[in-house]
Amino acid sequence: MPILDNKDLVHSAYLEFTRQSWAELRDNVPLTLSEQDLAKLKGINEDISLQEVVDIYLPLSRLLNLYVEARQKRSTVQGQFLGVTDFHVPYIIGIAGSVAVGKSTTARILQALLSCWSDHPKVALVTTDGFLHSNQELEQRGLMTKKGFPASYDIRSLVKFVSDIKSGQPKVTAPVYSHLQYDIIPDEYQVVEQPDILILEGLNVLQSGMDYPDQLHRVFVSDFVDFSLFVHAEQKQLKDWYIQRFLKFRSGAFTDPKAYFHHYSNLSESEATKTASRIWDEINGVNLVENISPTRERANLILTKGEGHQVEKIWLRK
Numbered sequence: 613m614p615i616l617d618n619k620d621l622v623h624s625a626y627l628e629f630t631r632q633s634w635a636e637l638r639d640n641v642p643l644t645l646s647e648q649d650l651a652k653l654k655g656i657n658e659d660i661s662l663q664e665v666v667d668i669y670l671p672l673s674r675l676l677n678l679y680v681e682a683r684q685k686r687s688t689v690q691g692q693f694l695g696v697t698d699f700h701v702p703y704i705i706g707i708a709g710s711v712a713v714g715k716s717t718t719a720r721i722l723q724a725l726l727s728c729w730s731d732h733p734k735v736a737l738v739t740t741d742g743f744l745h746s747n748q749e750l751e752q753r754g755l756m757t758k759k760g761f762p763a764s765y766d767i768r769s770l771v772k773f774v775s776d777i778k779s780g781q782p783k784v785t786a787p788v789y790s791h792l793q794y795d796i797i798p799d800e801y802q803v804v805e806q807p808d809i810l811i812l813e814g815l816n817v818l819q820s821g822m823d824y825p826d827q828l829h830r831v832f833v834s835d836f837v838d839f840s841l842f843v844h845a846e847q848k849q850l851k852d853w854y855i856q857r858f859l860k861f862r863s864g865a866f867t868d869p870k871a872y873f874h875h876y877s878n879l880s881e882s883e884a885t886k887t888a889s890r891i892w893d894e895i896n897g898v899n900l901v902e903n904i905s906p907t908r909e910r911a912n913l914i915l916t917k918g919e920g921h922q923v924e925k926i927w928l929r930k
C-alpha cells in the first residue's frame with residue numbers, strides 16, 4: 613500500500629526526512645548514551661541496533677523533549693492564571709501501527725531515552741491490550757477471531773483511563789493483558805501515578821468514533837494524546853516479522869505449559885510458519901487494512917521501516 617498517496621496532504625501537512633537528513637538533526641545538540649543506558653536498551657531487545665538508536669531514536673527523543681518542555685511551560689502559564697503552583701498535566705504520547713511492526717519495542721526505547729532527561733524523569737508506559745475484552749466476553753460476543761479489531765476493546769474504559777490520567781488523578785489503574793495467557797489477567801492492574809509522560813501504545817490509539825459505531829461516544833483517545841506516532845511498514849514485511857515472532861514464541865514462551873498456545877510448541881517449523889501465516893491472513897492482516905492503516909495520516913509523526921526494522925523515512929506533521 614503506498615504511503616501518503618494523497619500528494620496534497622503530503623506537501624501541505626508533513627515534512628519529509630530521509631534516514632540521513634533525520635540523523636543529522638541530532639548534531640544540533642550533542643547527545644550521548646552512557647554504558648548504563650546502552651545496557652538498558654539491549655535489555656529491551658537484543659536485536660535493537662545501537663546505530664538505529666543513535667540515528668533515529670535519539671533525534672526523536674530530542675524532538676519530543678522540546679515538545680514536552682513547551683507543554684510544561686504552557687501548563688505553568690495556565691497554573692499562573694489559576695493562581696495554582698505546581699500545576700501538573702501529564703504529557704501523553706500515542707504510538708500506533710500494525711501488530712508486529714514494533715510498537716512495543718519503539719515505546720520501550722522511547723521510555724528509556726525520555727526518562728534520561730531531567731525535566732521529565734517519570735515516564736510511564738501502558739499498552740492498550742489491557743483494554744481488550746476478556747476471552748470469556750469475546751466468546752460470548754462471537755469475537756474470538758476478531759482480537760485487535762475495534763469491537764474487541766472496551767473503548768469506553770480506555771477513554772476514561774486516558775482522561776483520568778490527563779486530569780491529574782493521583783492513582784489510575786489499567787487492566788493487564790498477558791500474551792502468554794492470551795487473555796486479560798483477572799484482578800491484576802497496572803497503577804499509574806501522575807507520570808510526567810505517559811506513552812500509550814496500541815494499534816487503536818488513533819482510531820475515532822467512526823471505528824466504534826456500536827459504542828457511541830463523543831470523546832476519543834486521540835483527544836487526550838499530545839503527540840502521536842505511527843510506525844509503518846509494508847504488509848509483506850509485517851507478515852514476515854509476525855511469523856518470525858511467532859517462531860520465537862514457539863521455541864520460547866509457548867513451551868510453558870501455562871501458555872494458551874502451548875500446543876503450538878509441538879509444531880514443526882514449517883507447520884508453525886503455516887499457522888502464523890494463516891493467523892496473519894485471517895486476523896491481523898485484515899485488521900491492518902480495515903482499521904489500522906486508515907488512521908496513519910492522523911499521526912503527528914510517521915516512521916517508515918524497511919528490512920531489519922531500519923527506519924528509512926520520517927514524516928513530521930508541520
Ligand SMILES: Nc1ncnc2c1ncn2[C@@H]1O[C@H](COP(=O)(O)OP(=O)(O)O)[C@@H](O)[C@H]1O
Nearest residue numbers: 659660710711712713714715716717853857921
Ligand atoms: N527496532 C527493532 N530492531 C529489531 N527488532 C525489532 C525492532 N522492533 C521490533 N523488533 C522485533 O519485531 C517483532 C515485533 O515487535 P513488537 O515490538 O513486539 O511489535 P508490536 O508491539 O507492534 O506487536 C519482535 O520480534 C521484535 O523483537
Ligand SMILES: CC(C)(COP(=O)(O)O)[C@@H](O)C(=O)NCCC(=O)O
Nearest residue numbers: 710711712741759760815891895896
Ligand atoms: C493482542 C493483539 C491484538 C495486540 O497486538 P500487539 O500488541 O502485538 O500489536 C495481538 O497480539 C493479537 O493477539 N491479535 C490476534 C491474533 C493473534 O495474533 O494471535
